[in-house]
Amino acid sequence: MTHVTLVLMSGFDDQHSDPSENDYMPGICNIGKKEIERRRNAALFSFALCLSFVLVAYFFDLHPYWRMLLFFPAASFAISFQQWVFKFCVAFGLKGIFNFNEIGKVSTVEEKEYLREDKLQAWKMILLGILFALAVTFLFFIC
16 A cells, blocks of 8 residues: 555544644655745746636737647646645655755755655656646647
8 A cells, every 4th residue: 555545544643634744754745834835836827827828829829839838837837736736846856855944944865765765756746747748738739
């Protein structure tokens, strides 16, 4: 069973009702509330950018090749959204750091196995973000 399944089955203890409060979990959670808020803002901004781009493209009847530029804000949205929802920063995962304190005060992941899990999760999120952006861009391109 995965960690998420175990957590859902057993629930959190009273001290740690939310894993994002102050608990680093390799491959699961590596950012706290303030970092999560930054990822939320990035996701919302990227989403607004996507919508704006679509509206401008339709309003000005942009050539379909120009529509492929939607890939970049769509990928940004998909990756930022995952970071917000899963409480896991892709860049931190790749760098082997985590942060549950003030912005900029990071800690280093010491265990090699934990670092491997973080990097694997980060690459999964990047791949999913790219696939999402490709799908959205393709649909926008053909419409």
